[in-house]
Amino acid sequence: MAKLDHDAIRKAYPDTVSIDDSTGAFKQDGTKITLVQSAIDSARVQLDADYAKVKYKDDRKAEYPSVVDQLDDIYHNGIDGWKATIKATKDKYPKP
Numbered sequence: 001m002a003k004l005d006h007d008a009i010r011k012a013y014p015d016t017v018s019i020d021d022s023t024g025a026f027k028q029d030g031t032k033i034t035l036v037q038s039a040i041d042s043a044r045v046q047l048d049a050d051y052a053k054v055k056y057k058d059d060r061k062a063e064y065p066s067v068v069d070q071l072d073d074i075y076h077n078g079i080d081g082w083k084a085t086i087k088a089t090k091d092k093y094p095k096p
Contacts, residue, residue: 013033015027
């Protein structure tokens with residue numbers, strides 16, 4: 001059996017408590033859930049759309065200078081210089 005999309009299964013079937021790639025998804029009482037690929041695909045589309053709305057946060061976080069570098073920027077260039085540095089990253093990764 002192929003690797004299952006655990007996140008999409010949990011979204012499509014909220015009563016899922018365990019997922020095994022070889023045996024499927026199960027409820028709390030051990031009942032096997034009949035997985036419908038179209039429901040899983042729809043859940044994946046929604047999960048991807050939800051992530052796209054907040055991806056800019058991860059992108060910004062990865063690109064912002066460290067706190068130490070930001071403080072050094074403020075010391076040497078003032079608040080306006082620091083704001084310019086931060087704004088460049090914000091402009092590169094705008095909120096959707």
